[in-house]
Amino acid sequence: MGVSVLVKDYPANVSMFENGGQNRYKIIISGTSDVDIPFFRVNIQGLTDDDRWIWLGEGTKNQNKQITAGIPFSHEIYIDNMPGNYSDIEGKGNFIEYKEIILSVNNMLTITFDGEPSWDEVNESIPDAVPDGYIMATISNFNIKLVDTLRTPVTGNMGDYYYCIGADGLTYDYRMARWDLTGEAFTKAKQPGAKIELTVNVLNEELPVLDLIWQDHNRSLWWQDQSSICLVDGQFGFPDGVTWDPTTKKLTIELDYFINDERFFDAQDIKLVIACWWSLNNGFNTSIDTFKITQANIVN
Numbered sequence: 566m567g568v569s570v571l572v573k574d575y576p577a578n579v580s581m582f583e584n585g586g587q588n589r590y591k592i593i594i595s596g597t598s599d600v601d602i603p604f605f606r607v608n609i610q611g612l613t614d615d616d617r618w619i620w621l622g623e624g625t626k627n628q629n630k631q632i633t634a635g636i637p638f639s640h641e642i643y644i645d646n647m648p649g650n651y652s653d654i655e656g657k658g659n660f661i662e663y664k665e666i667i668l669s670v671n672n673m674l675t676i677t678f679d680g681e682p683s684w685d686e687v688n689e690s691i692p693d694a695v696p697d698g699y700i701m702a703t704i705s706n707f708n709i710k711l712v713d714t715l716r717t718p719v720t721g722n723m724g725d726y727y728y729c730i731g732a733d734g735l736t737y738d739y740r741m742a743r744w745d746l747t748g749e750a751f752t753k754a755k756q757p758g759a760k761i762e763l764t765v766n767v768l769n770e771e772l773p774v775l776d777l778i779w780q781d782h783n784r785s786l787w788w789q790d791q792s793s794i795c796l797v798d799g800q801f802g803f804p805d806g807v808t809w810d811p812t813t814k815k816l817t818i819e820l821d822y823f824i825n826d827e828r829f830f831d832a833q834d835i836k837l838v839i840a841c842w843w844s845l846n847n848g849f850n851t852s853i854d855t856f857k858i859t860q861a862n863i864v865n
Contacts, residue, residue: 588643588644589644589713589714590643590711590713591642591643591644591711591712591714592607592641592642592710592711592712593641593709593710593712594607594630594638594639594640594642595637595638595639595640595706595707595708595709596637596638596705596706596708597635597636597637597638598632598633598634598635598638598702598704599635599702599704599705600634600702601631601632601633601634602631602701602702603631604630604631605629605630605631606624606630606642607623607624607644607669608620608622608623608624608669609621609623609644609667609669610667611663611665611667612664612667613663614664618667619663622644623644624642624643624644630642637706717859719858719859719861720859720860720861721762721860721861721862722749722753722862722863723744723746723750723761723837723861723863724744724747724750724861726742726839726858726861727742727743727745728741728742728743728853729741729742729743729838729840739852739853739854740840740842740851740853741778741838741839741840741841741853742839742840742841742853742856742858743780743836743837744836744838744861745834746835746836746837749863750862750863753864754820754835754837755829755832755835756865758819758821758865759819759820759821759864759865760817760818760819760863760864761817761818761820761861761862761863762815762816762818762860762861762862762864763816763817763858763860763861764813764814764815764858764860765814765856765857765858765859766814766857767855767856767857769809771855772801772856773795773841773843773855774793774795774796774801774841774842775793775795775839775840775856776791776794776838776840776842777790777791777792777818777837777838777839777840778791778838778839778840779824779835779837780835780836781832781833781834781836782836783832783833783834784832784834786826786828786832789826789828789829790823790824790826791840792804792823794806794807794816794818794823804822805822806819806821807819807822839858840853841855
């Protein structure tokens with residue numbers, strides 16, 4: 566088995582991948598294999614702007630996993646040996662600094678340690694000579710997720726957010742948080758007087774400049790009614806329809822002020838986006854995570 570998965574496409578779980586985070590990042594792998602896999606390990610690599618692959622970490626020792634054919638599995642593996650834990654390992658400390666992040670699941674023949682042969686591990690499950698194109702296992706319903714155990718998911722009836730896809734149509738833009746409205750939040754969003762309430766964990770002077778956008782993918786309605794919610798006449802401030810309570814740290818956005826398209830009320834697939842194009846303190850390319858949203862609700 567030699568599966569590589571682009572984990573940058575699982576953005577609800579990790580954005581700020583940091584150096585030195587031993588056992589901070591957890592990988593959850595699940596699926597059903599058609600053959601026994603007596604041994605596998607996981608490692609992470611990042612692709613730099615100059616097209617170099619940098620090794621970023623691997624599953625912790627003694628967390629080697631096994632899979633039994635035909636039986637659904639779900640394994641949790643914590644990442645160890647990340648850059649920053651050891652001074653001789655090269656690597657940047659943030660997903661955003663890489664063009665791609667690859668998480669590889671490997672069924673390995675041997676692991677050797679120079680100078681410490683007692684640490685060596687030998688696995689005989691890989692043939693001595695693997696033919697080109699040889700498929701060692703087929704895994705159905707394969708899913709892999711990288712979780713930052715220090716990140717608390719956003720609560721509230723809007724749920725946690727995802728990141729939007731960037732202008733290239735391939736990579737994610739960490740400046741934009743996207744909520745796919747369902748259930749209670751979907752129903753309330755289309756009622757008169759609907760408001761978004763965002764509770765955050767930042768100081769007043771750390772508030773970034775934000776925009777509100779809505780989308781309807783079913784009808785290919787993109788970037789509808791884009792409006793600034795933290796800028797007035799080119800200066801930081803809150804326009805009509807937006808209030809900020811510095812005591813409760815709650816930002817309230819009245820949708821009637823910002824959504825003027827009647828098609829919004831007929832939409833069956835609503836996505837609301839909060840975009841952080843730039844920050845007064847951090848400049849451009851600011852991740853929406855710096856806004857530290859802890860709760861997101863739609864109320865009437």
